[in-house]
Amino acid sequence: MQQAAETILDVKGLRTVFRVRAGEVTAVNGIDLSVAAGETLALVGESGSGKSVTSLSVMRLLTRKIGAIAAGSVHLKRKDGKVRDLVSLSEQEMRSIRGDDIGMIFQEPMSSLNPVYTIGDQISEPIRIHRGADRKSAMDAAISLLDQVGIPDAARRVKQYPHELSGGMRQRATIAMALACDPTLLIADEPTTALDVTIQAQILDLLQKLQRERGMAMLFVTHNLGVVAEIAHRVAVMYAGRIVETGPVVDVFRNPKHPYTMGLLASMPKLGDATRMKQAGEKLAAIPGMVPSLMNMPAGCAFEPRCKFATEDCRKAVPPLFDVSPHHKSRCIHWQEV
Amino acid sequence: MLKYSLRRLLIGAGMLLALSMLIFVMLRLTPGDPIDAYIDPNVPMSPSDLVELRATLGLDQPLPVQYLAWLQQALTGNLGYSIQRPDQAVLGLVVSRVGPTVLLMGTAIVIAIIAGIATGIVSAVRRNSLADISFSVLAVTGISSPPFLSGLVGLYLFSVYFNWMPSGGMLTPGREFSLLDLIHHLILPASLLALAQTALIMRYMRGSMLEVLNLDYVRTARAKGVSEFWVITKHALRNALLPVITLIGSTIGLAIGGAIFIESVFNWPGMGLLMVTAVENRDYPVIMGSTLVIGACVIVVNLMTDLAYAAVDPRIKVG
Numbered sequence: 001m002q003q004a005a006e007t008i009l010d011v012k013g014l015r016t017v018f019r020v021r022a023g024e025v026t027a028v029n030g031i032d033l034s035v036a037a038g039e040t041l042a043l044v045g046e047s048g049s050g051k052s053v054t055s056l057s058v059m060r061l062l063t064r065k066i067g068a069i070a071a072g073s074v075h076l077k078r079k080d081g082k083v084r085d086l087v088s089l090s091e092q093e094m095r096s097i098r099g100d101d102i103g104m105i106f107q108e109p110m111s112s113l114n115p116v117y118t119i120g121d122q123i124s125e126p127i128r129i130h131r132g133a134d135r136k137s138a139m140d141a142a143i144s145l146l147d148q149v150g151i152p153d154a155a156r157r158v159k160q161y162p163h164e165l166s167g168g169m170r171q172r173a174t175i176a177m178a179l180a181c182d183p184t185l186l187i188a189d190e191p192t193t194a195l196d197v198t199i200q201a202q203i204l205d206l207l208q209k210l211q212r213e214r215g216m217a218m219l220f221v222t223h224n225l226g227v228v229a230e231i232a233h234r235v236a237v238m239y240a241g242r243i244v245e246t247g248p249v250v251d252v253f254r255n256p257k258h259p260y261t262m263g264l265l266a267s268m269p270k271l272g273d274a275t276r277m278k279q280a281g282e283k284l285a286a287i288p289g290m291v292p293s294l295m296n297m298p299a300g301c302a303f304e305p306r307c308k309f310a311t312e313d314c315r316k317a318v319p320p321l322f323d324v325s326p327h328h329k330s331r332c333i334h335w336q337e338v
Numbered sequence: 339m340l341k342y343s344l345r346r347l348l349i350g351a352g353m354l355l356a357l358s359m360l361i362f363v364m365l366r367l368t369p370g371d372p373i374d375a376y377i378d379p380n381v382p383m384s385p386s387d388l389v390e391l392r393a394t395l396g397l398d399q400p401l402p403v404q405y406l407a408w409l410q411q412a413l414t415g416n417l418g419y420s421i422q423r424p425d426q427a428v429l430g431l432v433v434s435r436v437g438p439t440v441l442l443m444g445t446a447i448v449i450a451i452i453a454g455i456a457t458g459i460v461s462a463v464r465r466n467s468l469a470d471i472s473f474s475v476l477a478v479t480g481i482s483s484p485p486f487l488s489g490l491v492g493l494y495l496f497s498v499y500f501n502w503m504p505s506g507g508m509l510t511p512g513r514e515f516s517l518l519d520l521i522h523h524l525i526l527p528a529s530l531l532a533l534a535q536t537a538l539i540m541r542y543m544r545g546s547m548l549e550v551l552n553l554d555y556v557r558t559a560r561a562k563g564v565s566e567f568w569v570i571t572k573h574a575l576r577n578a579l580l581p582v583i584t585l586i587g588s589t590i591g592l593a594i595g596g597a598i599f600i601e602s603v604f605n606w607p608g609m610g611l612l613m614v615t616a617v618e619n620r621d622y623p624v625i626m627g628s629t630l631v632i633g634a635c636v637i638v639v640n641l642m643t644d645l646a647y648a649a650v651d652p653r654i655k656v657g
Contacts, residue, residue: 061560099563106561111554116576116652126562161652177562 005036006077008185008217009058014072016050016057018294019065025294027053027067029241035217037184040208042220042232042249044264048291050241051221055187058219059104060086060094076101079184099126103178107190109170113162119146119173120158126180145176150206168199172206179210186211189221204231225268229253234327237261240292240302243321247328257322257330257338259307263287301332309334339648343641350637357633358412358626362405365622373397375421375620408626417630418623422616428627431612436631438508439608443590443597445528450535450593451586455579457536458543462551462578463570473540480537485530485596489603492530506605527604531596535589542585546578553577580651587643591636 016028028050035041045051056062058074074086078101086094098104106112114122123145124138133141139158146154149172162170171191178186188207192200208231211218220232228235228249235253236246237260245258256262266285277283289306298304300315307314313333321329332338366372373392377383383391392398396407411418417428457477461470483491497505503526504510510519550556551574559573560566594610601610609628616624648654 059561061557095563095565097563098561104558104561106554106558108554112558114555114559114573114577116650117573118652125559125564129563163653174558177558180562 005038007034007036008077009219010034010073010075011054011058012073012075014054014057014074015070016053016062016067017070018067020295022295024070026070026297027241027294028057030072031236031238031241031243033219033236033243033246035185035219037217038211038215039234040211040218040220040232042222042228042235043238044222044225044228044235045238046223046291048294049238051223051238052189054238055104055189055219055221058086058187059098059102060089061098076185096130099178099183100130100181101183102185102187103181103183105171105174105178105186105188105191108194109167109174110162110194112174113170115162118159118161119165123158123173123177123180126177130181141180142176145180146173148210149173149176149179150202151176167195168202171195171199171203175203175206175210179214182214184216186216186218187221188218190223191220192227193222193224200227201230207231225253225264237264240297241294242302242318242331244303244331245329246321247324251325251328255324255328257324257328257335258303258332259309259334259338260287260303261330262338263306309338339645343645346641346644347637350634350641353637354630354633355409358409358630359405361626361629362408363401365625366401370620371397372421372620372622375622412630417627420616420621420624422619422621422624428623431624432609432627432631435607435609435612435628438606439597439601439610442524442528442531442601442606442608443593445524446531446535446593446597447586447590449528449532450539450589453532454536454539455543455582458540458582459547459570459575461540461544462547465548470544474544477537477540480533481541483533485534485599486603488533489527489530489600492526493603496526506603508607527600527606531593531600534596535586535593538589539582539585542582543578546581547574550574550578576650580647583643583647583650587640587646590639590643594632594636 011031011033013030013032014028015026015030017024018027031050031054033041033043033054043051043054053062053067057069060069062068069087072087075083076086076097077083078097084093084097086097089097113119120139120142123142124133124135127133127138127141128135131138142158143154146157151157151169151172157165157169162173165173175191186207191207192203195203204227207218210216220228222228232249234247235249236243237252237258238244239260245252245256245261252261253265256265263285264287267287269284287306292298292302292305298315300317301307301310301319304310304314309332311334319331319333321331322333322335324330324335330338373388373395376391376395377388389398396404399407408418415429417432420426420428420431423431457473461473464470480488493505496503504523508520508523509515510523513519551570556569556574559569564573597608598610598614600606601608602614605611609632612624613628613632615621616628
């Protein structure tokens with residue numbers, strides 16, 4: 001079903017570099033990914049793996065002084081059906097895409113809303129910018145959006161300021177803001193990380209429901225594998241700026257073919273584990289070692305120093321992505337043994 | 339908000355009372371005697387006449403009694419008479435000087451706010467550019483030059499050397515009143531008075547803006563497709579203004595100090611000049627009266643600052 005749907009976002013060989021005192025470091029190193037309409041791709045990884053940088057690169061929201069796209073293409077199918085490479089667009093055309101073709105939700109609902117403007121003002125802003133709507137009709141649209149994201153008493157809430165809303169409400173408001181212009185692609189950068197667990201589940205349900213209703217493509221950035229299992233169709237696991245394993249969520253979770261993915265899955269506690277492990281004297285599995293520094297990357301596989309399958313061959317060159325099955329790929333030369 | 343303002347004004351009245359007491363005591367602790375200002379050194383006076391004069395003026399009474407007598411009259415609106423010009427009531431004298439000072443300071447503050455905020459924004463947005471560096475150098479110079487120095491240098495440069503501006507006064511004597519003439523006299527002292535404040539506001543604005551531009555909601559605004567112009571003027575500016583408003587309020591007190599110098603340098607017929615002349619002539623009632631009026635102004639300005647803060651930041655509820 002997902003294969004039949006049209007591709008909205010197609011990233012090829014994206015490389016993003018950061019400028020630091022010592023020169024340049026590569027935060028995202030040649031990643032490929034694509035998301036189709038109605039599909040959710042989860043981008044998973046630890047902090048520093050480059051997942052947020054990837055989403056900011058797609059939006060071209062990296063400030064020039066900090067980082068820049070060095071290579072690759074980011075093709076987006078716009079609402080008018082034209083496919084554009086976002087990397088080479090003018091800032092002006094890019095601005096017409098942000099908030100209109102692509103909506104974005106950020107991690108911290110408190111700090112991503114402007115404290116001195118009302119919720120309604122902020123939600124209606126993209127409608128005024130992209131649709132040229134007047135204040136009144138944009139505000140009506142904001143009320144209906146708040147209604148859709150499950151905020152009760154929307155007509156009153158639009159007049160409130162962010163500090164008058166709870167954390168969950170605020171995140172609903174940022175979702176409404178991202179959806180204001182009916183984007184074809186929604187980028188959610190850790191949208192539930194800052195929320196309580198019960199609120200997390202509600203927000204995930206809401207995002208799923210809205211995606212189904214609107215048939216949007218969704219790029220979901222998270223470090224939480226539990227969230228991935230809940231919301232995504234496909235998953236791409238990132239490690240040190242590269243995608244190390246990608247495939248349908250079911251395949252990757254049931255049959256991981258990269259030692260890093262295995263480690264991540266093994267370090268996820270399951271219900272009932274605590275008592276069993278206490279009795280057996282076991283500890284929760286952890287991946288030994290640390291993520292290599294961007295300044296000092298190993299020449300071969302970046303995960304090799306922490307990997308129990310590592311051999312001499314791993315150190316020679318960065319492994320390519322191997323086809324485990326038509327849609328399941330792993331960047332490990334030992335994937336058959338894993 | 340009304341209740342809050344009234345309460346603040348009530349506290350302000352208490353502060354004025356304390357201020358008047360302080361000034362009264364401090365004036366009397368300075369060396370010299372008020373009677374000295376009263377008598378003509380060229381006319382010989384016998385000691386018995388002096389005692390008599392003292393008794394008539396009430397200066398033989400203990401200090402608290404003198405203060406209460408002054409306060410009693412002050413509350414009815416009688417701030418006494420100038421010693422130097424005995425035919426002039428202090429209240430009338432002070433009131434006639436309030437207008438020019440408010441004009442001078444008001445203009446200076448408006449210049450400082452507009453120039454300081456504008457250059458601060460440019461400096462923050464074009465950080466480390468030539469404009470930023472030039473503004474910063476000017477700001478440091480502005481902050482570190484005391485008003486009596488900048489006043490004299492400005493006077494020399496613009497009035498004497500270039501001869502662009504009049505060197506003093508508020509209006510050209512003998513000429514019919516014209517707004518243009520007033521502005522011509524006003525612009526130099528007002529700009530010089532604004533200098534230090536502009537510099538201070540610029541530095542604060544720059545820092546505050548730089549901080550705000552890195553915040554999440556600015557990124558959110560960009561992610562919505564808001565143009566850079568509106569990101570800065572709508573999303574960042576209003577937040578970045580909050581600390582600057584506090585600063586503006588507190589520097590107005592400083593500007594009063596500066597106004598005293600500038601008014602003396604430019605012979606501007608305002609409160610500052612009145613006060614300086616009063617101090618030079620030991621004109622106790624005038625010193626008391628003008629200090630009180632200035633104190634009252636500072637209290638009202640601080641209240642206005644707090645109200646402005648609440649108007650800009652919805653998270654703050656006054657009351």
